[in-house]
Amino acid sequence: DKVRPNCIGNADGDLENQVGRGKLVRLYQQWPSKNMFCCCGCCMTGGTDECYCPNMCVWCFILVPSCTYFGLVAPKLISNGIYLLPGATLAIFLIATGLLLATCCTDPGIIPCREVILATGTADQLKVALGYDVLGPEGSDSASLPPQLRKQGYRFCNTCCIVRPPRSSHCSDCDNCVLRFDHHCPFVNNCVGQRNYHYFFGFITCVMVLATMVMPALALHLFNPDQDKAMKNAAKIDKSMSLLFYAMCAVGELAADIAELKDMLQRAQRPAVREELQRVLTKLEAEQLKAKSSEAAPAATSPKVAPATAQAAAPAVDVRPVGPWTEITTFALDLGGYNKPDVSIDLRLKGVEELPAESLTCDFKEDSFDLKIMGLDGKNHRFVRTNLEKDIVPAESSFRVKKNHVIINLRKVKGEYGYDSWVDLCAKGKRKPAASKSENPQDSIMSMMKDLYDEGDDNMKKIIGEAMYKA
Ligand SMILES: [Zn+2]
Ligand SMILES: [Zn+2]
Incomplete structure (x- = not known):
């Protein structure tokens, strides 16, 4: 989208501010917030004065078992001719980490505060994008918000001094109003809102699949004395996975x-x-x-x-x-x-x-x-x-x-x-639907004529065409 008014750190030209001796200063540098920005404002994450422990723990819980799996178990599987199982695990691992990175480092849907909107003159753009006036009526506060707006779920944020739409909320950890706010998640160190909810949901799903693939394999490798039997079982799982995969393809082809x-x-x-x-x-x-x-x-x-x-x-x-x-x-x-x-x-x-x-x-x-x-x-x-x-x-x-x-x-x-009287066991062409009792008799005559017209020769078509036209 051309207008990204919610992203105060975005590197869009019209949202950048020219200050000082021709030096380009970005909005997040001019108005520092609790959010942390990097890559020229392309990436951002939650509050700077927060504890990063939960987020680091999540990364450790994903990376340590996965790397152990790829370092110890996967080479052994591959040397035994088992390819699909480690391949699928690698794919799920890459998707899960990608989605976690996206949830952590993207804008959850932040609405800029009043000061930024006024300084950058983006009120009109915001009005077009969100469908209402974010600044609200002149000199408005939480008490003076029109009752009809209040009824629809609009609220005035006293911190950001803006009118925020229904289902959005002010995150005290990030000190921002966020569109369609779900919650502030310390494990991804970011708010979960309108713009990163799908990443978050995908990450949760993938990480559960990853855990069911990595954990049993690691446990069998580290704590099972009978490695040969474990390898045979892995080969069985791999075989049934590939069979299932091929069967799904084949059944799809057959159905088509x-x-x-x-x-x-x-x-x-x-x-x-x-x-x-x-x-x-x-x-x-x-x-x-x-x-x-x-x-x-x-x-x-x-x-x-x-x-x-x-x-x-x-x-x-x-x-x-x-x-x-x-x-x-x-x-x-x-x-x-x-x-x-x-x-x-x-x-x-x-x-x-x-x-x-x-x-x-x-x-x-x-x-x-x-x-x-x-x-x-x-x-x-x-x-x-x-x-x-x-x-x-x-x-x-x-x-x-x-x-x-x-x-x-x-x-x-x-x-x-x-x-019903039958003349043959199977219908010759496409079967005609049974005429319902309420059907207008004139309609069935017309449809019979239409069928005769469709099936008849040129002369028949001419005669019926004229008759239908007159009717
Ligand atoms: Zn707010
Ligand atoms: Zn937050």
């Missing part, structure tokens, strides 16, 4: 691939193309399921048995080994008329009735279903259809096993005049 495939599937018109896309999609979804279940596996304490009912649990929590899938391609389909409540699909699978009940699961959703048959003839079979032509009622849909057959019953949605 699946999203793009689904998008392509919605746009594809040709049956052969759709079938091919569906095949690849099923394969990728199986891979994603496998990746997710292998990620979830170490976290699971007891093997879970997926229920074989229609309300099957979400596939992500199924920790049993799954895939690769053999897709079931042949099936008999009975769409049923307007008076039949179900669409039924008959899959012929030899010997399916001999499988235990939990080997078969089917996940019904409003516009899709996913049947999985585990361990039939040593293979895992799957029959999945997304983008069903009409919505189904998942809670009332089910499947049953007969000798050499699995029958899936998809419950149709019942409308005012009977059940």
Whole structure:
């Protein structure tokens, strides 16, 4: 920002004061405060008459264990081929110290006192930046502050002789008013306010992560007699960290691939193309399921048995080994008329009735279903259809096993005049949303005409275009 009125030590040209024989004197030299400045006013820290002990302690508590770690433990880890653990620790250490330095040495959001504002003529700039007159009405004091300002949280600082905005406060340690004042922190030897709060918050987070990485490693190195075992454990942690890292990248890539495939599937018109896309999609979804279940596996304490009912649990929590899938391609389909409540699909699978009940699961959703048959003839079979032509009622849909057959019953949605009539199992293009009852009939005719227009040839477009224009 061009105007930094709060920073009295800033080296901005318009905030510097020309005094004496052409010698440049900075504001913090002309009006010494309790703050300490260095690097031509670029850096500043809290009160000079303060004890620096807490701040020094913080630096020692971070630097001593970290340097010991990097001097003793890290070389040993690296010589054992463990790179990710010390690398990550170094990165966190650098970020934590950087953020601590930034919290200690930056302006927390100091509002200059009246004397400085008047001498530098920055009242107007401050008014623009803060949105109110910092000097207040002529000759104002805490008693004469207008009640409406007082109600909004504005206060008059008797020390700085300025009107300070809501949530700001005067820090007695630094002898300044600070914008959005949080507290004066002796451990960073600075106020924590509007301008350095994010550094402070980041520092606290990083230093906790750093402690959990450095302290156990140091303790194991210094006090554990069995160094080989400790090194093996470190290698395990390093391996799982790198695996987690790669798995996160891979799962992200897979999810992006699946999203793009689904998008392509919605746009594809040709049956052969759709079938091919569906095949690849099923394969990728199986891979994603496998990746997710292998990620979830170490976290699971007891093997879970997926229920074989229609309300099957979400596939992500199924920790049993799954895939690769053999897709079931042949099936008999009975769409049923307007008076039949179900669409039924008959899959012929030899010997399916001999499988235990939990080997078969089917996940019904409003516009899709996913049947999985585990361990039939040593293979895992799957029959999945997304983008069903009409919505189904998942809670009332089910499947049953007969000798050499699995029958899936998809419950149709019942409308005012009977059940939906289906012409195919899956919708060809993007499915149209179901028309709501309150919809204006004229609107649905118009939308039907619009669809005809979109799909029709040039002549059709011309006729419909004219009709729509007249309507
Ligand atoms: Zn003040
Ligand atoms: Zn302070």
